[in-house]
Amino acid sequence: MKIAVCVKQVPDSWAEKKMVNGLLDREGVDAVLNDLDEYAVEEALRIVEAHGEGHTVTVISMGPERTSEAVRKALSMGADDAIVITDAGLVGADALMTSKVLASVISSGGFDVVLCGTESTDARMSVVPAMLSQRLGWAQLTFAGSVVVDPAASEVTITRVTEDGVDTMKAKFPVVISVIEKINEPRYPSFKGIMAAKKKTMDIRSLATAGVTSESAWSTVTDSSLRPARSAGVKVIDEGKGGEALVSYLAEKKLI
Amino acid sequence: MSTVYIVAQFVGDSVSKTTLELATCGARIGSVTAIVFASPGKGSALASAITQSPISNVVVVESDDFAKHSVPAFSDALSQLVLANKPAAVLITSSAFGKELAGRVAVATDSGIITDAVDVASDLSCTQLVFGGSTTVHSRINHGTPIITIRPNAITADLSPCAPVTTAATFTLSAGAKSAEVISTAPFVKGGRPELAQASVVVSGGRGTDGNFKPVEEFADLLGGAVGASRAATDAGWYPHSLQVGQTGQTVSPDLYVACGISGAIQHRAGMQTSKTIVVINKDAEAPIFELADFGVVGDLFAVLPQATEGVRARKS
Numbered sequence: 001m002k003i004a005v006c007v008k009q010v011p012d013s014w015a016e017k018k019m020v021n022g023l024l025d026r027e028g029v030d031a032v033l034n035d036l037d038e039y040a041v042e043e044a045l046r047i048v049e050a051h052g053e054g055h056t057v058t059v060i061s062m063g064p065e066r067t068s069e070a071v072r073k074a075l076s077m078g079a080d081d082a083i084v085i086t087d088a089g090l091v092g093a094d095a096l097m098t099s100k101v102l103a104s105v106i107s108s109g110g111f112d113v114v115l116c117g118t119e120s121t122d123a124r125m126s127v128v129p130a131m132l133s134q135r136l137g138w139a140q141l142t143f144a145g146s147v148v149v150d151p152a153a154s155e156v157t158i159t160r161v162t163e164d165g166v167d168t169m170k171a172k173f174p175v176v177i178s179v180i181e182k183i184n185e186p187r188y189p190s191f192k193g194i195m196a197a198k199k200k201t202m203d204i205r206s207l208a209t210a211g212v213t214s215e216s217a218w219s220t221v222t223d224s225s226l227r228p229a230r231s232a233g234v235k236v237i238d239e240g241k242g243g244e245a246l247v248s249y250l251a252e253k254k255l256i
Numbered sequence: 257m258s259t260v261y262i263v264a265q266f267v268g269d270s271v272s273k274t275t276l277e278l279a280t281c282g283a284r285i286g287s288v289t290a291i292v293f294a295s296p297g298k299g300s301a302l303a304s305a306i307t308q309s310p311i312s313n314v315v316v317v318e319s320d321d322f323a324k325h326s327v328p329a330f331s332d333a334l335s336q337l338v339l340a341n342k343p344a345a346v347l348i349t350s351s352a353f354g355k356e357l358a359g360r361v362a363v364a365t366d367s368g369i370i371t372d373a374v375d376v377a378s379d380l381s382c383t384q385l386v387f388g389g390s391t392t393v394h395s396r397i398n399h400g401t402p403i404i405t406i407r408p409n410a411i412t413a414d415l416s417p418c419a420p421v422t423t424a425a426t427f428t429l430s431a432g433a434k435s436a437e438v439i440s441t442a443p444f445v446k447g448g449r450p451e452l453a454q455a456s457v458v459v460s461g462g463r464g465t466d467g468n469f470k471p472v473e474e475f476a477d478l479l480g481g482a483v484g485a486s487r488a489a490t491d492a493g494w495y496p497h498s499l500q501v502g503q504t505g506q507t508v509s510p511d512l513y514v515a516c517g518i519s520g521a522i523q524h525r526a527g528m529q530t531s532k533t534i535v536v537i538n539k540d541a542e543a544p545i546f547e548l549a550d551f552g553v554v555g556d557l558f559a560v561l562p563q564a565t566e567g568v569r570a571r572k573s
Contacts (some may be wrong), residue, residue, distance in 0.1 A: 016387075017390070017391075018387070018391065019391055035504065094369075095359065124386075125371045127371065131362070133432065134359070134360040135363055137435075140356075161497075162352055162353060163498060167438050167439075167441045168441075169436055169437065170436070170437055175436070180497070181497065218368030218399045218400070219368040219395055221394070222394045222395060224386075225391070225392050226390065226391055227392050235552040236552070237555065238560055241563075242537075243563025243565075243566070243567055245553065247567030249551045250512070253533060255511065256479065
């Protein structure tokens with residue numbers, strides 16, 4: 001069984017983010033492996049560990065050159081190797097382009113299972129797993145709160161957790177899975193893992209070697225501006241009447 | 257006049273508020289056609305529930321495949337309608353379902369996509385609030401049929417009556433959509449509270465609740481609101497992850513947001529700072545959440561909330 005995990009490098013989620021010339025400024029902030037992708041890496045490692053030898057986990061990522069730092073973290077957690085697509089033609093790429101590049105690399109890689117996080121903490125579109133499933137024509141098993149893989153039967157069962165409830169879904173390989181936050185507790189890379197990751201293969205590809213021609217983005221930002229910060233309002237100290245003061249405020253604003 | 261598709265959604269047999277918001281927005285661009293997906297035999301009842309907002313036409317697509325094959329089946333149906341009829345745009349409510357549907361349709365129809373718009377102008381320029389609401393962005397789609405998801409509560413619905421013309425359509429399920437199957441479904445018991453993302457009032461609890469959400473829930477119920485939770489509270493297992501408000505979790509933009517015992521880390525602020533009015537109750541006067549508060553009470557939520565609950569109740573009676 002060959003598992004691919006798609007990951008993204010994002011600005012540290014604790015950092016303030018800003019736009020420069022219609023694009024997210026990725027230079028001025030610390031970059032990290034997208035929090036939500038760590039759950040996908042962890043789930044892939046657990047699937048492989050549960051089924052013994054002969055199964056592999058490949059990390060796939062698209063982004064600027066420094067993306068390799070985030071990929072290295074996934075490798076130090078225990079993934080076997082990585083494919084990184086980086087190209088000047090990808091600056092400003094949107095989700096449609098991202099999914100096109102990832103789908104091209106995945107379809108030529110002989111994978112059975114693709115794992116993703118549900119969204120990136122920078123763009124927050126939450127569309128790439130569904131787009132990958134559509135592009136590849138593979139089964140969509142997304143928003144998984146649990147994943148059970150049966151390699152002998154080439155079958156995956158998940159519980160899909162949505163706003164409305166929990167569905168149990170099943171599909172044969174090949175499948176695209178996205179896993180929700182808290183499906184597992186992602187491991188910290190061990191010292192041994194970090195040392196081992198330095199020797200693992202990272203296959204750096206251009207757009208051409210990834211089999212995709214550069215295209216103009218399907219959508220573009222025309223302008224952006226900082227919103228005025230909220231001005232702090234009234235603050236009262238509760239000395240026994242705090243709740244009543246709150247009710248008066250809500251009544252005055254006609255909110256009750 | 258050009259046609260705009262909206263994806264109609266229902267709560268039970270009633271049209272969702274967000275559907276009316278989509279219709280109101282769509283009418284700025286063209287004549288609105290609501291697409292109704294239904295299981296066989298259920299479509300006409302749902303279509304006849306559409307009596308408000310500027311909706312000119314309803315297209316009903318009935319199939320067992322929606323329940324059986326989930327999002328990809330909806331996507332096949334919508335994509336085939338879009339390719340056949342070339343609407344000026346497709347508007348869908350932002351939710352996990354809505355965004356997955358939009359993503360698949362964008363790929364299937366080779367069209368651009370914008371998610372989480374808070375406004376769409378008549379020329380299809382979209383407004384988004386990004387980076388946790390700190391930045392306003394205007395974007396345009398350059399290719400194909402613009403596929404746009406719109407946040408709940410962003411647009412004030414026009415509730416004037418309508419009498420749309422209803423027609424039916426069919427679609428063919430693709431092999432890709434057929435490949436995954438829903439084996440069983442267990443809907444959440446909602447206990448009568450509104451959907452978190454759509455609620456006009458949200459009362460959230462954090463670490464300061466110490467696991468006791470009772471005063472938070474009582475206040476929410478009294479105001480007809482939804483209950484949310486910070487990541488600290490869901491990490492501790494006090495409240496379901498599906499109700500987490502924040503950068504990871506749901507983004508809400510209600511008329512009133514009440515944050516109780518929540519310190520206000522960026523993680524949380526990113527999910528709620530576009531709320532229209534923000535009220536904060538926190539013991540720590542230095543908690544960063546006070547920077548966002550229109551009205552803040554420095555105090556113990558276990559004293560302040562019950563008193564406020566009593567106060568609201570007294571005013572209502």
